[in-house]
Amino acid sequence: MxxxxxxxxxxxxxxxxxxxxxxxxxxxxxxxQPWLLFVDVRVQDEIPAAVVPSAAASSPAPVSPAEETVEPVTPAPPAGPVDLLAGTFISHEHATTGTARVIENPDGSRQLALVGLETSNGPDVHVWLSAGPVVEGTDGWFTAGGYDHIDLGPIKGNLGDQLYDIPADVDLSVFRSVDLWCVQFGVSFGAAALA
Known part of the structure; x- marks a missing residue:
């Protein structure tokens, strides 16, 4: 018993x-959430093509001495979106490729375009505009976490083309890099320096 x-x-x-x-x-x-490593989310937002201002549109026509009293001609706003900044992604904790473009639309609004993005899917990944530098190697995995940033929202997908609105008050001379930041683990998947 x-x-x-x-x-x-x-x-x-x-x-x-x-x-x-x-x-x-x-x-x-x-x-x-290890299953996310096996699930891809492709996004195909329509990315506006940038308009390249022509030399004729940007420089005023020559003025004869008799016409010098005429007020200067104000250049017309661009007929379409203009690229302000661009950069290429480097890998941090996860292999990441693609480009980032900051686009200014004719109405003055700005958007961040991620073009041809390829990275891993992961939990709680956000798209940040960061005041920090882009650092290669494992040191760069954590760099953005120590700097001011603007959170543009959760990443829409880990593959493809996607657009994010940039708030009007964001100073792009301060926030010169894009970071795909995993908030849950405090690590960068990849980043792009904007120039």
């Missing part, structure tokens, strides 16, 4: 141990 009680208690402890291992596995799965 005593032996049967020991066997039951032993099985009971094995059941508790197996349940605890299962609970830990579920919690870790919810935190790390």
């Amino acid at each position: 005593a032996r049967t009680g020991k066997v039951r208690r032993s099985r009971w402890w094995w059941g508790i141990g197996a349940g605890a291992v299962l609970a830990v596995a579920v919690v870790l799965g919810l935190i790390f």
Whole structure:
């Protein structure tokens, strides 16, 4: 009879141990979300083509001495979107390729375009405009976290072309890099310096 009680208690402890291992596995799965590494989300936003101002439109016509009293001609606004800044992504914790473009629309609004983006999917990845430098190698994985940033929102997908609105009050002379920042783990997937 005593032996049967020991066997039951032993099985009971094995059941508790197996349940605890299962609970830990579920919690870790919810935190790390490893299935995202096997799921791609492709985005195909329509990226506006930049208009290149022509030399004739940007320089005023020559004026004869008799016409010098005529008020100067104000150049017309561009007929379409203009690229203000651009950069190429480098990899940080995850292999990342593609380009970033800051586009100014004819109405003065600005957008960040991620063109041909390829990176890993991950939990809680956001698109940041950062005041920090883009640093290559493992040191760059954490750089953006120590600088001011503007969070443009969660990444729409890990593949393709996508657009994000830039608030009107953002000073692009301060925020000169784009970072794909995993908020949950405080690490950069990839970044692009804007020039």
